[in-house]
Amino acid sequence: MARIVQKYGGTSVGSPERILNVARRIKKYRDQGNEMIVVVSAMGGETDRLLSLASQLNESPDEREIDMLLATGEQQSVALMAMALHGLGCPAISMTGAQAGIETDGVHSRARIRNITPHRIEDSLADQKVVIVAGFQGRTEEDAITTLGRGGSDLTAVALAAVLKADLCQIFTDVEGVFTADPRIVPEARKIDVISTDEMLEMASLGAKVMQSRSIEFAKKFGVVLEVRSSLTDTPGTIITEESDDMEDVVVRGVSADKNEAKLTVRHIPDTPGQAAKLFQMLAEASVNVDMIIQNVSEHQLADISCTVPQAELKKIQTQLETRIREATGAEDILYDENIAKVSVVGVGMRSHSGVAASTFKALADHGINIEMISTSEIKISCVLPLERADDAVRILHQTFKLGETTRET
């Protein structure tokens, strides 16, 4: 017997038929003798419907009231899921985030979980019930309803798994797991059976959209074993867990591409101490997330600083910051390039295997792909290259590191 937390997203519970399918799956796990805690999101479309109503009443609605409104979506889902389980003869009880004991801070629309007092969940599990918990929500000490922001239901599931000391936290989604590369780009990409949380964090931050970094970090911190798997099939998914020794046998776990960044080049800054600091200070004050940075000193003591930022921030920089940056740093001009992509190889095996960087650069060079920027960590190598060669680069690296070969893992 295991204690399992499962999480189902909005698509998985998007209609009465789908809710019934999920209920049948939950019952199967319970009939095998497992203790089941199930976190569900709002039915697909419900959140958008509610936001549309809100926008007809107020152009910028108060976040406390938005939380009050949106939390109803998950509350409906848990009640419906409990009814579906009852209909299958499976004892179950629904709980709001508040009833489940999830206490958060008071930052509406992106609250942080502060504490979970799971005695009601434990009592219901002891009563042999499946416990259905509304994802994405909690309550403050003052009994206000809060929501946890994007990826909030995953976070509810991981946090409950941590506090309930669950054996496994299964995230059911519309993909079969984490792949060695995006299968739409690399047809021979394989589903990864086991990945370390560190590798998964790099994959998530590099554009693999399976889970938000926040929930993976939480799982890492509290030693929660995650499984990402499909709610449409019975195929095992990808286990995300603490690093084990044998994981280093695999040099590269996966290749990913992030096409949502843009490159900014601030040209001809007088090369005196503190100029770079001024630039990044201003970007930080405007809440622009800077990713990679390089600096070249060119002729006449003038420096060029390039960095990558989210494409979505580019307009803000152009309209609100460009003049101020030039005045503050003495730069000649600022160039923008949206036609870039960041392609990365990730694997904890890099720590013990040298030559991965060399192989990466050589493979790209052999195919005439120009690398504009490079950044590395212990377990990742990222290259910024022209957008139109991004898919090629992913395919080339996937092949270089033999990620499509099934003999690699057992």
Next chain:
Amino acid sequence: MARIVQKYGGTSVGSPERILNVARRIKKYRDQGNEMIVVVSAMGGETDRLLSLASQLNESPDEREIDMLLATGEQQSVALMAMALHGLGCPAISMTGAQAGIETDGVHSRARIRNITPHRIEDSLADQKVVIVAGFQGRTEEDAITTLGRGGSDLTAVALAAVLKADLCQIFTDVEGVFTADPRIVPEARKIDVISTDEMLEMASLGAKVMQSRSIEFAKKFGVVLEVRSSLTDTPGTIITEESDDMEDVVVRGVSADKNEAKLTVRHIPDTPGQAAKLFQMLAEASVNVDMIIQNVSEHQLADISCTVPQAELKKIQTQLETRIREATGAEDILYDENIAKVSVVGVGMRSHSGVAASTFKALADHGINIEMISTSEIKISCVLPLERADDAVRILHQTFKLGETTRET
């Protein structure tokens, strides 16, 4: 400055436009210096939508889960109403029943309010905010969500008015108030300006559908002054309040007809002690509400007992009880008559004015209307008569007691 509780039903908040209209009305009251507490129902149609989803998952869903599901309707309304008020520049805060401090017993789908701890409401009023409370719902001591059953939002409003010592509790609805008779039957029927809670209770139990008896009883018990009025106009409605001396100046306040009862006649029961008791014991055990009762002793020591019951209960009696009743009482047969109506005249003035009964019977007799059963209380006379003469009877009695004459009240 007054402290006012207002309640708006599902039709009044059935669309974003209507929510905005209601918000403008609330703001107007607040701008006049009043402290405002507003109770709202779920948007019209939302409850049915949710019940339809539930019925697709489970034929007889658990009542705890139904409460969990339905309570979201009011929660959405309060959040949207608060947003609408914010958009008009009016400070406001929404609260679920639980947040408003409404504690109930644990009888799901028809819970009773046990206690209200309104400190959060008082704090928000002190902060100059309009407080928007979700109607129809509360929470148990164990933090389960409950609903109050039919007319529950009215009850929330009246209970809050009682505990907050409000000067007035306004029930906004789609009628202009309480009328001397149904205007669809009696075109000259007039809106009643002031009516006593006792009269209103009789009117409600006699089929005037403006408010449920339960809320009126609550208002009577705690001395809450009610006003029933239209959310579509600015016309004053009907004040429902404690009886005052001058109310007795009016002999008859109104005339109503109840067409939802049926007559049951148990014929030829041996006239020995205890036979009637057996009959009503069996009806009570089957939860059949018996209204009027008459008994005749006919020839040969055989008695006939007639009573009126809700039409909706008739089938249950015919299929489940008829044989048992005949065996237990020794009755010869049971006759059923659905073609009846109960027409009543109501007024606290009857206590001090004699002759109302006589005038009633004479007026009906003069028009050839046969009275089958009669029941009276201190402030009401009810006659059961043939269904096809019910509207005639209402018109005749309305005229007999000159209820259409505007000089009657000031």
